[in-house]
């Protein structure tokens with residue numbers, strides 16, 4: 245019970261310290277996805293803007309899931325370690341998972357906010373409707389977040405310096421988003437490349453998320469991919485737990 | 492006799508081919524203030540961080556309150572009973588001091604005493620300030636408040652007054668004295684002679700990863716500080732070798748430096764009487780009593796900091 249209270253207090257503190265009081269962070273995490281939505285819908289859309297944005301909105305949210313995992317948790321842990329902030333926390337009696345969980349919860353609430361804003365703007369401006377079953381949407385989003393948080397944590401566990409953690413995070417987040425059906429439909433790539441790209445967990449997650457949220461697909465339809473995402477989550481968690489260092 | 496609050500036995504810590512701690516042993520009786528004094532890189536922080544479980548020893552053992560910080564279960568118990576102010580650490584820049592104190596109270600499961608603690612460390616009007624906007628000394632005092640917030644039995648302070656002004660230093664010293672009165676055990680590292688002399692019941696002088704001396708400050712001074720000397724100017728003065736309260740002396744023009752065996756008051760009297768007998772005037776007289784600084788230099792063969800080194804060279 246007290247652990248739960250600590251978890252909530254720390255999550256709230258993270259939200260205030262790293263988001264609400266950081267203008268740059270607010271800009272990058274809220275304004276930029278909306279900006280992308282407009283630019284891509286008008287500039288890239290071959291067909292109707294409604295069709296394009298229906299495709300883009302889940303892609304943009306999916307890209308934010310990747311960045312939450314790689315940047316928001318992975319690189320952030322490395323930064324906290326290098327700034328010698330982790331060692332101070334480590335000396336307090338809170339169970340070590342609480343601090344980690346609070347970081348994840350903070351990024352999940354930010355993600356929910358980002359998704360909500362994109363869905364609302366999409367609905368008002370482009371008449372996009374989210375037709376999926378809310379529970380299924382929640383499940384696939386949570387699973388995606390779990391996958392990329394656990395893979396991101398591997399960065400935080402293995403990499404020592406903030407700089408290389410940031411480099412790895414950006415190398416993973418930005419190109420992966422372009423290659424994973426987030427902004428560019430995968431069938432615009434040559435078929436051979438497309439089938440390789442479909443092996444990426446990021447493609448599998450974004451496709452499943454899009455199908456479930458925007459086209460009303462069932463979770464069961466993506467059973468195999470969901471199973472693979474679970475495997476990635478377990479692998480990421482095991483590797484992180486094995487290599488993570490507080491000091 | 493009570494079990495020691497801290498027992499360090501043959502502690503060795505290597506980082507690659509750097510030996511930071513090279514076979515250190517000491518124990519600290521409950522309720523005492525124990526100081527690790529040494530130059531930069533002597534191994535003070537490494538020793539302290541081994542005691543609190545941040546660094547694993549290469550060999551040797553550490554027990555704090557009978558607990559072994561390298562063992563998971565012991566470490567979990569230990570964390571609740573020790574308070575720590577680290578030399579190298581930071582707090583989130585966009586957090587306010589009050590938020591930090593509240594959150595740390597939650598970590599330790601104690602009632603938040605934010606206002607009271609802030610007052611004790613002189614931060615009562617800084618509670619709304621962002622950590623990133625606080626001065627170095629203010630951040631240090633916030634770190635001290637965190638170290639004390641759960642009323643720990645053993646407190647570790649790693650260079651607590653580094654970079655602090657006189658106000659911050661007085662606050663810390665008062666806090667240390669208050670903790671001692673409450674029967675707490677303290678370990679502090681410093682390279683301020685004055686601080687060690689004033690606060691510590693026992694001082695370990697650390698040099699290149701080893702303990703080269705360990706005693707109370709007065710005992711270290713008595714054993715290693717050397718003789719007191721009297722420094723004065725007197726034109727036409729000459730010393731009579733039969734004055735047995737005086738030791739060797741040096742003379743440069745009219746400046747004299749006379750070493751003293753035993754009680755300096757008697758030597759002073761002898762010099763003044765002798766000057767009167769010769770009918771010469773004494774100017775600019777200084778009595779220099781040996782201090783911990785002198786003992787430190789005698790023991791380690793080096794001064795603690797460059798300022799002291801040049802002061803010594805000038806003397």
Ligand SMILES: Nc1ncnc2c1ncn2[C@@H]1O[C@H](COP(=O)(O)OP(=O)(O)OP(=O)(O)O)[C@@H](O)[C@H]1O
Pocket residue numbers: 506509510511512529530531532533534535536537538578682
């Ligand atoms: N993580 C590390 N990796 C490599 N060398 C280290 C590490 N930590 C400490 N050292 C080395 O070990 C030696 C002792 O360092 P330590 O920090 O314990 O000294 P200190 O007495 O606390 O010095 P200071 O007064 O500067 O704080 C130094 O030579 C330092 O360079």
Ligand SMILES: [Mg+2]
Pocket residue numbers: 535536537578649650
């Ligand atoms: Mg140090």
